[in-house]
Amino acid sequence: MDNSHVNEEFRTQVQPALRSKLEEFRLLGIDSVSEQGFWEFLVKKKWKKVKHEMRLHEMIQDILSVRVSDYLNYVTIESYKTSEFSIDNAEELKELLK
Template sequence: MEANEAITLEELRTEMRSVCQSKAEEFHLLGYEHVTADEIWDCVASRYKNAVPALHQLVNDILSLKATVFMNWMTMRIYRGEFE
């Protein structure tokens, strides 16, 4: 991809898959066995709506995501009826 090409959040999802998987595995070690990489991505990406953040900011947000922030996000999804 050239530097001047715009990238979408969906394209970033594919690129960040291994980073999200790593974070999900970290949560598994903390006792949250059912967390998936897709849920990690959805949680972090929900902060941006349709804006596309800088790559370093996105990686930082994924790797620094705290379990409490993630669980609060999941709880809000349940309250809103967004949970599958």
């Protein structure tokens, strides 16, 4: 099965919109967003159910309409999914439960 997204071929064409949105994030104080990370957000969240090739203007509209809160929510949930949470120390557990 092909692991690339149906719109992967347009990535270079939408790079100016990606960069513009990342610059907007930086102006709002979110400096840790990479272009690759933002593209993964678009593929996994925004275009998750897209089965056909989108038109270029639809992709650009989606990119520019992303709100910072949408991206931050996605990153937070993804970090919860990938983190391993275990407390081996009983003292740490007691401290957390205070």
